[in-house]
Amino acid sequence: MPELPEVEVVRRGLERWVAGRTVAAVEVRHPRAVRRHLEGADHFTAALTGRTLTAAYRRGKYLWLPIAEADDTPAGQALVAHLGMSGQLLVEKRSQPDETHLRARFTFTDGGRELRFVDQRTFGGLAVEDADGGSIPARLAHIAIDPLDAGFDADRFSAALRRRRTEVKRALLDQTLIGGVGNIYADEALWRARLHGSRPTERLSRAQVADLLEGVRDVLTESLAQGGTSFDSLYVDVNGQSGYFSRHLAVYGQADRPCPRCGTPIVRESFMNRSSYSCPRCQPRPRARRS
DNA sequence: ACGAAACCCTGGGTGC
DNA sequence: TGCACCCAGGGTTTCG
Missing domain, CATH: 3.20.190.10 (MutM-like, N-terminal)
Structure with a gap:
């Protein structure tokens, strides 16, 4: 897609x-x-x-x-x-x-x-x-600037994310917070930042948010480089699957395959009526909070 | 005001 | 072979 x-x-x-x-x-x-x-x-x-x-x-x-x-x-x-x-x-x-x-x-x-x-x-x-x-x-106008745009404000994003009272993956998918991140990139960025998507946003440190943002930027940049290679001048191509999806995804769609970092089998979990993929060792679930 | 769930849609895959 | 069912999932609307 x-x-x-x-x-x-x-x-x-x-x-x-x-x-x-x-x-x-x-x-x-x-x-x-x-x-x-x-x-x-x-x-x-x-x-x-x-x-x-x-x-x-x-x-x-x-x-x-x-x-x-x-x-x-x-x-x-x-x-x-x-x-x-x-x-x-x-x-x-x-x-x-x-x-x-x-x-x-x-x-x-x-x-x-x-x-x-x-x-x-x-x-x-x-x-x-x-x-x-x-x-x-x-x-x-309500769609937030995406992190590859020169006008993206990392400090503002960090502050807004930490003000939220929700799970970090939900926040990544919220287009009013950060534009352009979908289910695939959210999972890949969380894996890069070694964060489980269920981590509560208000408990993330500034450093963790910075790592997460770096993960988002890196995966989008690398994917764009792949998508660009499939462009045919006679055809406005939207099919980046063969170039990007098959070679560069660490966790998305990789259930039971080894984590590229530690070898632990990737797990698939149901989330928001769709799938989330993560490494159970690199991205441990947060402990249940007592309220 | 904010967070979360419901809803839209169809072809490919799977199991019986 | 064919049928029923599940799955993919972004953004808007609705609900709590």
Whole structure:
């Protein structure tokens, strides 16, 4: 599935292959793909037809492309995209057969390759949102800056994390605290910091939070380097699985395999209706607290 | 106000 | 072979 590094690869592809082009037509093939556009599919289409997509930006796992009028005047809006679990944004020849799960198609006035939104499980979606002056759309403002962004404030993150009264993995997955970390990266970062995800945030030391943040940064950076290698110039690729997942994951999906650090078999635990993976020796469960 | 649970969705895998 | 069931899981909404 597309994770933050893959979303960044998609952003780079959109910046290169879509930015600066003017939309000729939009075809919404599945209503769920634009469910976040509350005014409906026809309104979505009208808001984009004849407009130019000027750039491609990302925060966490969200992408947005500012919209301009034909004369390059900013329209004060942006096309917002989230890939969800299975979404892809593909730049393809018009002759390419439609994908089974093609949800939306954008053609451009230059007659070149079209942009397609393909999404098997329809957790992802597209919308046109208000975005003044090319800044982040208002509806995305609650998403925290991700740790690879130059504007990320480590001290502020540390203080906010330690103010929380929850488990550290829940905090890592909270997009209002830190953007872009999903289940896979949370598990990998916790393993690097030798912390169990159930550790209470208020009892973490500053040094432990610093280690955790370093783990997050390292795993995202290393994954991005892998995701970048699978980018094909004719194709806005979101499939980083073959490059990254198979070789660099220490714990995620590695149940019963030896911990790369100590050899102890990795264990899988149920958490928030999904899976958590950890090394029982490197990342011991916290003792139950008496209250 | 904050934390946690419910909900959305479909194809691949597994067991009977 | 086919059917029922489980699993993947981010973000928004709802609940406590």
